[in-house]
Amino acid sequence: MNECTQKSILQMARGAIQERADYEMSRLLDNILDPNTAATAQRTLTLTLKLKPDDTRQNIAVSCVAKSVLAATNPVTTSLYVADEETIVEMVPQVPGQTAIDGSEQEAPPLLKLIKTAG
Numbered sequence: 001m002n003e004c005t006q007k008s009i010l011q012m013a014r015g016a017i018q019e020r021a022d023y024e025m026s027r028l029l030d031n032i033l034d035p036n037t038a039a040t041a042q043r044t045l046t047l048t049l050k051l052k053p054d055d056t057r058q059n060i061a062v063s064c065v066a067k068s069v070l071a072a073t074n075p076v077t078t079s080l081y082v083a084d085e086e087t088i089v090e091m092v093p094q095v096p097g098q099t100a101i102d103g104s105e106q107e108a109p110p111l112l113k114l115i116k117t118a119g
Contacts, residue, residue: 009049012062020066021047031070041071080112088112 010018028043045068052061079091092109099105 009062013064017047017049017064017066020064021045024066024068028068028070031068034073036073037071038074043071044069086114088114 010021024045028045031037031043032039045066048065048067050063050065052063053059054061080088081091082088089109089111092106
């Protein structure tokens with residue numbers, strides 16, 4: 001009955017180390033499946049194990065940090081049109097007042113809010 005089982009370090013701490021790795025892996029997969037990120041961008045999962053023995057070298061404290069590096073979201077772009085110093089509008093594909101396919105009228109493009117002083 002004195003059966004000794006050997007386990008991976010990932011299975012130690014009652015499975016908590018493996019659980020952390022699995023958690024970060026799920027974040028990586030969510031990031032890969034996110035259509036707002038570059039499909040071919042590289043993602044990284046890093047497990048850092050720190051082992052600190054005591055003076056007698058018999059007791060070793062082990063800590064693990066799981067860290068993932070995700071792909072950034074794709075940039076969102078728009079274009080602005082500068083009519084004059086006070087009027088800057090967002091360029092939109094339709095002309096204000098024009099009738100859209102669904103019969104509604106196209107709204108005027110939004111004006112950029114300009115702040116001249118901080119505070």
